[in-house]
Every structure is written in structure tokens, then in C-alpha cells.
Amino acid sequence: MSKSYARSLFRKIVLPIVASAETDILQEYSPVVELGCCLAQEGELVLVGVVVVPLHQSLSQATPQARQVRNLLQALEAAPCAWQATSVNIRDQVCVSHHPWQDLLQIINTVGADLLLLSLPTSFEALGIQLDRHLAYSPCDVAAFRAPLQRPADAHFCPQEILVPLRGGPHAELALKLAISLALRPVGAPRDRDAPPRPCRLTTLHVAAHPKPQDLPAVIPPRPFGEREAGYRGLERVLENLPDVRKLEVVTDDPAEAILEAAQQADLIVMGTTARALDQAVSIGAVAERVLQQSAAGVILVKSRRPLPPDMTSELSGSTAISVLVDKWFAENTYSADEFADLEYLLQLKREQGLSVALALPALNEEETIGGVIRTLKSALLEQCPLLDELVLVDSNSTDRTRQIAEELGVPVYIHQQVLPRLGSRHGKGEALWKSLYLTRSDIVLWIDTDIVNIHPRFVYGLLGPLLKRPDIQFVKGFYRRPLRVGDKIQAGGGGRVTELTARPLINLFYPELSGIIQPLAGEYGGRRALLERLPFFSGYGVEIGLLIDVFEHCGLNAIAQVDLQERIHRNQPLEALSKMSFAIIQAITRKLERRFGRSILEEVNKTMKLIRYDAGRLFLEVEEIAEQERPPMISVPEYRQLWQGQRRQEVG
Numbered sequence: 001m002s003k004s005y006a007r008s009l010f011r012k013i014v015l016p017i018v019a020s021a022e023t024d025i026l027q028e029y030s031p032v033v034e035l036g037c038c039l040a041q042e043g044e045l046v047l048v049g050v051v052v053v054p055l056h057q058s059l060s061q062a063t064p065q066a067r068q069v070r071n072l073l074q075a076l077e078a079a080p081c082a083w084q085a086t087s088v089n090i091r092d093q094v095c096v097s098h099h100p101w102q103d104l105l106q107i108i109n110t111v112g113a114d115l116l117l118l119s120l121p122t123s124f125e126a127l128g129i130q131l132d133r134h135l136a137y138s139p140c141d142v143a144a145f146r147a148p149l150q151r152p153a154d155a156h157f158c159p160q161e162i163l164v165p166l167r168g169g170p171h172a173e174l175a176l177k178l179a180i181s182l183a184l185r186p187v188g189a190p191r192d193r194d195a196p197p198r199p200c201r202l203t204t205l206h207v208a209a210h211p212k213p214q215d216l217p218a219v220i221p222p223r224p225f226g227e228r229e230a231g232y233r234g235l236e237r238v239l240e241n242l243p244d245v246r247k248l249e250v251v252t253d254d255p256a257e258a259i260l261e262a263a264q265q266a267d268l269i270v271m272g273t274t275a276r277a278l279d280q281a282v283s284i285g286a287v288a289e290r291v292l293q294q295s296a297a298g299v300i301l302v303k304s305r306r307p308l309p310p311d312m313t314s315e316l317s318g319s320t321a322i323s324v325l326v327d328k329w330f331a332e333n334t335y336s337a338d339e340f341a342d343l344e345y346l347l348q349l350k351r352e353q354g355l356s357v358a359l360a361l362p363a364l365n366e367e368e369t370i371g372g373v374i375r376t377l378k379s380a381l382l383e384q385c386p387l388l389d390e391l392v393l394v395d396s397n398s399t400d401r402t403r404q405i406a407e408e409l410g411v412p413v414y415i416h417q418q419v420l421p422r423l424g425s426r427h428g429k430g431e432a433l434w435k436s437l438y439l440t441r442s443d444i445v446l447w448i449d450t451d452i453v454n455i456h457p458r459f460v461y462g463l464l465g466p467l468l469k470r471p472d473i474q475f476v477k478g479f480y481r482r483p484l485r486v487g488d489k490i491q492a493g494g495g496g497r498v499t500e501l502t503a504r505p506l507i508n509l510f511y512p513e514l515s516g517i518i519q520p521l522a523g524e525y526g527g528r529r530a531l532l533e534r535l536p537f538f539s540g541y542g543v544e545i546g547l548l549i550d551v552f553e554h555c556g557l558n559a560i561a562q563v564d565l566q567e568r569i570h571r572n573q574p575l576e577a578l579s580k581m582s583f584a585i586i587q588a589i590t591r592k593l594e595r596r597f598g599r600s601i602l603e604e605v606n607k608t609m610k611l612i613r614y615d616a617g618r619l620f621l622e623v624e625e626i627a628e629q630e631r632p633p634m635i636s637v638p639e640y641r642q643l644w645q646g647q648r649r650q651e652v653g
Helices: 003-007 025-039 059-078 100-111 122-127 170-183 230-240 255-265 285-294 310-319 322-333 343-353 370-384 402-408 429-439 458-469 497-510 543-555 575-597 638-644
Strands: 012-018 044-052 089-097 115-119 141-146 161-166 201-208 246-251 268-272 298-303 334-336 357-363 390-395 413-415 444-447 475-481 484-486 489-491 525-528 560-567 608-615 618-625
Touching: 012 025, 012 059, 012 100, 025 044, 025 059, 025 115, 025 141, 025 170, 044 059, 044 100, 059 089, 059 322, 059 334, 089 100, 089 322, 100 122, 161 170, 161 255, 170 201, 170 230, 170 268, 170 298, 201 255, 246 255, 255 268, 255 285, 268 285, 285 298, 322 334, 322 560, 334 458, 343 370, 343 458, 357 370, 357 402, 357 429, 370 390, 370 402, 370 458, 390 402, 390 429, 402 413, 429 444, 429 543, 429 638, 444 458, 458 475, 458 525, 458 560, 475 543, 497 575, 525 543, 543 560, 543 575
Parallel strands: 012 044, 012 115, 044 089, 115 141, 161 201, 161 268, 201 246, 268 298, 334 560, 357 390, 357 444, 390 413, 475 560
Antiparallel strands: 141 298, 444 525, 475 525, 484 489, 608 618
């Protein structure tokens, strides 16, 4: 038996974890997570935290439960493991669903899983899985694990005696492969790489199908190959080449009893379910059912993959109605910054993935707040815990002391009008963000506004968290409560007037998939360079909504996450400024619709806005041009391509 053979068996394993008020998730799932780590050596173990929502309840209402499940998954990942599986990549995701089995099938297909690992009986009960109905067809192999019955709460799962009952067939072959993979794994003290590995003995038990003669002993030596039943002959050839495996044979009219007797010294039994024809329902069979109920040892029941028929795959597509899609996305992809407050853990994730992070601060006349923003973020995220590799200020030619303050605090300062002079300069925040891609080098680029009064490191680590935790996330938006000052009073949730009166109605009308984004115009967001450099940027107020739409159209809704950054206090703009902002945002959305439908909607005259003025007792109109122009993807700029020539960047997943 070679280790390379075992390591190539399961490259990707999906393990659903179902949390409930009645379940101690660490005690219930720690053994099966340990088993998954063992089987996924040099591969990937995907922990899927499942939140099952009743049909009468909106999926978005399960957002708090999804957040709780993410915390529990992180605790599971951090729990000590007896298997010395240092090369296993563990990642997690949350699935909020009315129909969890359908969603699990989609996850299995998406990640390309080789094995679905289920915990018995919890997974079956909580997910509502019926073996004959749900496992009749599966796109990958299935292993259902029940931990030893008398396992102490703090004990680790590391069997030293494994029994594999064999009668032939595709499931028996999978059982033998899985058992060999387990037997080859080095087992030691939790997290102790220096501990000597414990030996693990593997015993196969061939249970003959015909009745046992009364004068024949219960355990007999193996018979010649030619006398074997046809279903067992292939396994016999394999066993002949495994000298380390102990081989037994039982001829009996009560297979379950024979297995239970042989398993008295075993820590683990690995066996296949009953084979069925393709047109028959799947069941584990009476023998496996009895072993599962009566054996004190741990039990793994395996079933080989059985592809989904066409009529079942079409059934899955019915669950993607937009309202369900948005509710599901909202519950699974809405985070809180508090979930990522462990900065050392984020730093570990960053280093493991070999990623670098840049924070670019766009600014225009922010001398009142820029010092506090830089001091807070530099101290927490560069000096105390180096989550940031770059911190730069991209100024829009401020006329106050903004740049001077930043320079005194040791931050590189650029005036965006002077960057890439061949392309000329434009006014607007979007221009500063676009050119910040040229000015930075990191794999992940984040932006936050610099007028935040109550600045806190969570405005940055909250955005960074989902990008480090989930490789499938490409773009993250922040949201928060924005107090609105009216005279000398503060309204706690009155901010975001352009969002509610302009952006969200238009999104619901033309891009309903994005209707779950709480604050599409928030200035705190970021993503992976490999994506951002391939997107166009509006130069003005339309930059946020334009990027959001483009990310959605390039990568899909599930590539976007949003994070609650709690409360954000900043300057509130006057109504006229908000009107201009709305005009620019409407232009940006219209441009995206033009691209979608392939026809021109805006004429040149539509880029001017008539502002109503009142002066000296008379009303009049003042015309102002507010033209939302768009910069091309940065990757298309020759200066940028030359800058990156010969350097490798992380590709979009």
C-alpha cells in the first residue's frame, strides 16, 4: 500500500454541518470533521454550514442564524484533530435553504466534490434526507459516518482496528478504498507533529452468500480464486496485492451476526450499502441497518456515485426564482464586521494564501478627518497587525492641508490629476479610484472614504474578512447606519437619501438580483485586483453603482458579499448636491442598460441638468453639465500592462 495511492482518492470532500438549538455542534461533528481531514489529505475539505428554513419563512430572515453557523464552523476548524493532516485545506461556506438537498447537489457540482460525507444520524434527520429518495442518485461518492457509541465527549476519533465486510459490487470496492486510505494515515496526539504515529490494522471479512453447512467452522481460510462468486473476484485480485491486510472469510446464513461478531475488537466498520439496479430505489440494506444499530464501533456506510437523470436536474432549476435567489444570497453573503475582529486569524489566512492587501484613500479637502483616519488605520493594520501591505492617499487636488497631514504621517500621497498624464485628468472620485489601481501592487484593493468621523479598523478588516475567508468572493460592499443631522438634531437612520430615492428603485426595476444590496452607493468596498483591473470605472458619482453592476454581470451574484460596518458618521451633503449625485447615478445605470440592450438611450443634451435658482425675489434656471464619463479597464492601459509585465497576479476564481 502506498501513501500516494491513498492521497489521490478524494481530492475534494463536502461535509454538511447542521446547527440547531438541540445540537452541541463541537461534540456532534468533531469526529466527522476529523474523519474528513484524514480522507482529504493534500486535498480540500469544504464544511457547508446548513441553515434549514421552513417554507413559510423568508430565507433572508435566517441571516442571524447564518452568522451564528459561520462562527461555529470557525470553532470546528480550530478544534484539535488527532489526524496529522497538515496538508488539508479546510474552507467553509453557509447554505441557507428551503430545500437543502437540492442546494447541496449544486454545491457538490460547483466545487467538483469526489465525496459527500454525512454525519449519522444528525445530517439525515436535520436535512430531511431519505436514503431511497435522495441518495438514489448522487453526483459523487457518499459516505455516512456514525461515531462510536461510547465515545467520551472530549475523545478524538483515531481507530486502530478497521473491519471491512466485503461481498462484492461497486459499493464494496469503494469501502475497501476508503478503509485503505484511513489505514495509511499517520495518527498522533492532537496538533503534535512530533508524536510517533500509531499503527492501524486493516481486516477484510468476506461474507459468503450461501448458507453455512452445520459442520463448517464459522471462520475458514480463503478459498481458491476460481471458487469465488463473480462479484468478489475483482476485490480478490486487489487483496492479493495487499500483504499487510488481514483477510478473513465467513460462510453464514446470518451475515449481520457474523459481521458483529468479527467487529468486537474493531474501532471502525467500513461497509457498502446494498447494491440495487439502476431502476430500483437505494437502501442501506437489512445487514447494514442491523450493524448500524447494534455495533458499538464507529460505522461508515458508503455508496458509489450514481449520476442524476435529466428529469432531476431540471427540478433543481425551479428554485432559482429571483425572490428566492436574492433572499438566499442575503442570508448567506451578509456578514458583520465583528465576525472578523480576530486580526491574527485574518493575518494567518492572508499569509496561507500568499495574498497582499492595499488600502487606497480617496480624498478632497478632508483636513478635519484625514489625520484621524490615517493614524487609526496605520496603527492597527500596519504596525500592530500587518494586514495591510500598502496604504496610500489619492488626492483630487485638495486646496486645504489634506495632503500635508498625510505626508507628515508617513503615507505616500498622489494627486490623481498628475497620474497617467498621457490620458489627461478628469474630476471625480471615480477617477481617483481607477488610478489607484495603477498606483498600488497588491492582490486585493480596498477603498474607504476619508470623511468618516467615527473611524475604526472594522471599516477595513470588515471588508477584508470575506475575501480572505472565501476564495469565491470577488467583491465586497460595506453598509452601515448613517445618522442624518437636521438642524441641531440627529436622526439615527436618516442617511442614504440618494440610495433610497434613486439607486434602490432603479436597481429593483432593472437589476432585481442586486436588490438585496443594502447600500449600493457606499464608499467602503473592495475586491480582487484580477477582477477590478478588467472593469471600466465611471469618473464621478456613478463609480459605485457602475462597478456593482459590472461585477454582477461578470461574476454573478454569489461573487458579491456585504458587511455590516455598524455606524458611520460623516458630513451630510445639501439637497442640491444630492440631486446632482442622483443625476449622475441615473446616467451610469442608463449606460449599463444601453450595453445590455445594444441601443443608445442618452443623447448629448441629456448630460445637462437644469437647476432651479431663487434670487432677489425671482426664479430662474441655471444649466450645469454633469456628464458621467467612463474610463476603460485598467488592464487595457499600456502603461499599466508595462508595469505588470513579467509579474504574476492572482486570477479571478
